[in-house]
Amino acid sequence: MKANRAQMERALDEAKDTVRLFLLYGPDEATSRDLSGRLAKALGADAERTDLTGAALKADPARLADEAASISLFGGRRYIRVESAGDDVLAAVEALMEAPAAGNPVAIIAGALRKDSKLVKLAESHPAALALNSYMPEGQAADRLAMTIGRDLGLTLRPDVAHRIAVGTGADRALMARELEKLALYVDAAPDRPAELDHAALDALSAEVDEGDLGPLVDAVLGGRPKDLDQELARLGASGVAPIPILRALLRRLHLLADIRSAVAGGNSVEAAVESAGRAVFWKDKPAISSQVARWQPQAIDRAVHRLLEAERAVKRSGAIGTVAVTEELLAIARAAARMR
Numbered sequence: 001m002k003a004n005r006a007q008m009e010r011a012l013d014e015a016k017d018t019v020r021l022f023l024l025y026g027p028d029e030a031t032s033r034d035l036s037g038r039l040a041k042a043l044g045a046d047a048e049r050t051d052l053t054g055a056a057l058k059a060d061p062a063r064l065a066d067e068a069a070s071i072s073l074f075g076g077r078r079y080i081r082v083e084s085a086g087d088d089v090l091a092a093v094e095a096l097m098e099a100p101a102a103g104n105p106v107a108i109i110a111g112a113l114r115k116d117s118k119l120v121k122l123a124e125s126h127p128a129a130l131a132l133n134s135y136m137p138e139g140q141a142a143d144r145l146a147m148t149i150g151r152d153l154g155l156t157l158r159p160d161v162a163h164r165i166a167v168g169t170g171a172d173r174a175l176m177a178r179e180l181e182k183l184a185l186y187v188d189a190a191p192d193r194p195a196e197l198d199h200a201a202l203d204a205l206s207a208e209v210d211e212g213d214l215g216p217l218v219d220a221v222l223g224g225r226p227k228d229l230d231q232e233l234a235r236l237g238a239s240g241v242a243p244i245p246i247l248r249a250l251l252r253r254l255h256l257l258a259d260i261r262s263a264v265a266g267g268n269s270v271e272a273a274v275e276s277a278g279r280a281v282f283w284k285d286k287p288a289i290s291s292q293v294a295r296w297q298p299q300a301i302d303r304a305v306h307r308l309l310e311a312e313r314a315v316k317r318s319g320a321i322g323t324v325a326v327t328e329e330l331l332a333i334a335r336a337a338a339r340m341r
Contacts, residue, residue: 025110026134030173054085142166154189170244224337
């Protein structure tokens with residue numbers, strides 16, 4: 001069943017046997033992980049957790065149903081958490097939903113999945129499953145999230161400062177928390193001794209978080225122009241734009257291309273499919289996007305999305321090393337696009 005945020009939270013908190021699968025997907029993976037923590041809390045501190053990956057279930061689709069039906073070594077409650085998963089775990093989930101019994105709930109944490117994802121369709125149509133798409137907060141919602149996280153750390157943020165934090169972290173909850181924790185230490189803030197965070201502190205400690213104009217970079221990558229990409233990376237690097245907003249801009253464009261490609265597959269011309277996208281395509285971008293739609297086939301789009309999501313995870317894991325990985329991935333994708341005709 002397709003769930004909203006309140007329905008998913010309630011179901012996770014109740015952890016009833018009637019729900020076998022919780023599919024937590026979408027670009028806001030930090031929220032998906034936070035939600036999965038509610039299931040752990042509902043089952044109790046003594047609950048046993050089994051961690052699986054999408055790759056493991058792709059190799060052994062029967063394992064998920066087996067784990068869901070198995071009994072804890074100590075006789076307590078168990079649950080299974082699956083990460084780095086997408087449609088590659090479809091066979092495993094089908095086996096889980098078809099199994100005669102499954103006493104242990106499963107929470108799958110997936111990133112951004114396409115609208116036509118078979119995994120999403122299965123979870124939304126099955127009465128023993130719940131699916132929630134967690135979107136990244138945007139605009140004022142992202143600014144308010146920065147203020148809320150900062151307040152819990154003892155930081156007071158003006159709206160313009162909160163906006164800088166939100167943009168610089170791509171509105172990613174986990175990255176926002178990490179950045180604000182660092183800034184709280186810098187200004188010696190804590191819940192019992194609040195302090196104001198101002199632009200001077202950001203300038204002293206943080207990279208410039210102006211998102212800048214990412215359009216030329218997106219077009220250089222997806223248009224197959226590595227030399228132009230080198231110039232854009234140098235320009236944005238000089239202004240301090242963080243890698244997460246760059247990755248998010250590319251992912252948004254790839255998802256747009258995927259939607260337009262679906263219209264092309266339905267019999268429309270590229271030009272008609274681009275026009276049918278309406279306001280999703282700015283009029284000045286129509287020539288570039290039309291060229292990219294003609295260049296990028298669905299399988300290539302899927303591969304690029306996967307690589308960009310892996311690059312984003314690398315940034316979150318390793319900071320500066322992740323930034324190097326982003327540059328390498330963008331160049332690799334641009335070179336691949338140059339070979340597409």
